[in-house]
Amino acid sequence: MQLAQRIKAIKPSPTLALNARAKALAAQGVDVAGFVAGEPDFDTPxxxxxxxxxxxxxxxxxxxxxxxxxxxxxxxxxxxxxxxxxxxxxxxxxxxxxxxxxxxxxxxxxxxxxxxxxxxxxxxxxxxxxxxxxxxxxxxxxxxxxxxxxxxxxxxxxxxxxxxxxxxxxxxxxxxxxxxxxxxxxxxxxxxxxxxxxxxxxxxxxxxxxxxxxxxxxxxxxxxxxxxxxxxxxxxxxxxxxxxxxxxxxxxxxxxxxxxxxxxxxxxxxxxxxxxxxxxxxGPTDFIATMVEEFRARRELIVSGLNALEGVKCRKPEGAFYVFPDVRGLLQRSYKGAPLGTSARISEILLDDFRVAVVPGAPFGAEGYLRLSFATSREVIQKGLGRLRDFVAALS
Ligand SMILES: Cc1ncc(COP(=O)(O)O)c(C=O)c1O
Missing domain, CATH: 3.40.640.10 (Type I PLP-dependent aspartate aminotransferase-like (Major domain))
Structure with missing residues (x-):
């Protein structure tokens, strides 16, 4: 099929692709701790x-x-x-x-x-x-x-x-x-x-x-x-x-x-x-404040959990529902004998072997970082942090 030249200039959205992959795994019954979603996990009022x-x-x-x-x-x-x-x-x-x-x-x-x-x-x-x-x-x-x-x-x-x-x-x-x-x-x-x-x-x-x-x-x-x-x-x-x-x-x-x-x-x-x-x-806007308070509590949880991981530094975001931890301290370390090297490799290993879905920093123009959305329950955040601890412990 011959397509327009302009299609060659662009690439699929990495976040949509990762989210689709994490959802497909979940549909197969795999328990994935997902941190990819770019949307609030609350229902529309x-x-x-x-x-x-x-x-x-x-x-x-x-x-x-x-x-x-x-x-x-x-x-x-x-x-x-x-x-x-x-x-x-x-x-x-x-x-x-x-x-x-x-x-x-x-x-x-x-x-x-x-x-x-x-x-x-x-x-x-x-x-x-x-x-x-x-x-x-x-x-x-x-x-x-x-x-x-x-x-x-x-x-x-x-x-x-x-x-x-x-x-x-x-x-x-x-x-x-x-x-x-x-x-x-x-x-x-x-x-x-x-x-x-x-x-x-x-x-x-x-x-x-x-x-x-x-x-x-x-x-x-x-x-x-x-x-x-x-x-x-x-x-x-x-x-x-x-x-x-x-x-x-x-x-x-x-x-x-x-x-x-x-x-x-x-x-x-x-x-x-x-x-x-x-x-x-x-209409009324009180539910926005309720949602923001819940996000604030999750922000505390995820930022402190990430900062407790050796090789990870996480700045506390002032807004939105994403954390963007610096994982450059992990890139030189190895998993199963091979150096990690890139944030994309980290996100691949996390999904394949630890059932945690995160987005690598490179598609956002910031290699050495990961993006995690905390628009997910505290339970998933706790579970995901536990798996991230297991991942870091498995590195040499
Ligand atoms: C920075 C930014 N701008 C715009 C949008 C698009 O939002 P909408 O759902 O209104 O198309 C998003 C969605 O993720 C976003 O993160």
Missing amino acids: EFIKQAAIDSLKAGFTKYTPTAGIPELREAICAKLQRDNQLTYTPDQVLVSVGAKHSLYNIFQALLNEGDEVIILTPYWVSYPDMVLLAGGRPVFIETREENGFAPDPEAIRRALTPRTRAIVLNSPSNPSGAVFSRAALEGIAAAVKGHDCLIISDDIYEKLLYEGQFLNIANVAADLVPRLVVVNGMSKAYSMTGWRLGYAAGPKPLISAMQMIQDQSTSNPTSMVQKGALAALK
Whole structure:
């Protein structure tokens, strides 16, 4: 079968692939301690489900405007004002099939062949491939754990070229869980000042915060608003990953171009899902606090368990539901006579011989690290930590 050239530029999502493998093992009755899932293990709150059910029963089953129903776009503007002090009008909002879809539309609308997009490492696995699919070129800037995974403004200045069209920011971050401080955001804002690139702020983990305060870069540099696009969605805060609903808010010409792409590809996000999202944005938020408290307890458990392993160092994440332990201290050690060498090898051995599913750091641009999601029960965390202890004990 002859396929398009662009397919050769991208690779399968490693997290989706690993999750599928861990789930297939579990389906065969293998007891896998899974730390791969990028979704809260809580159910969607009942009132949100009910709103979608009610809309279905009322026959709300037809096409809607591509950009989303007006009342949902208004509710998104109200949310952005209330939570983020950002002022947008409904015609600056495009509702899509998940934040992933919003990001895809942005890159498709923005990039010409060879245009550059700055991505900070470690990064969410989909950013580089989405840029490549749009014909763009990802330009990576390394950030370091010692600096809380905040970028060096000087490195951003050096990376900016006449071909730079955008920089992607993601705080709290997948995979590191790091949250940008005010000072870090001020540094980034100062670095991009002399350039007209777009700032893509992926705020999807905004509500999953354990320390400090959530800030969008526009909160420290209001002058960036005309070239800022905010991406957010229902998946993480409302435990609605399977519903597929995200949105982007930004400059009108960009949003209109993205809408045109959506007009000619998916059309509107599913009608009743939009009603569920509307209820979520207008309804009570106490369950978010309950979920965050549970995640906070699990964070303590997993961070202390990982730090107790010889050769493993785990920074405490300020947000999201991932830990990103540094396992470079294990790479020189051997398992069954062969040196481990890479984080990919560690994750392979863990799944095959110890029934623990974790994601290696390399696909996130950070070899020598592993990503573990703690969006799983304390029981699984305890079990997984026990198996990790067995793994470390088996090394020579
Ligand atoms: C950083 C980041 N951005 C965006 C998304 C996409 O979320 P959605 O489910 O809304 O497509 C994810 C999902 O894992 C993510 O981790």
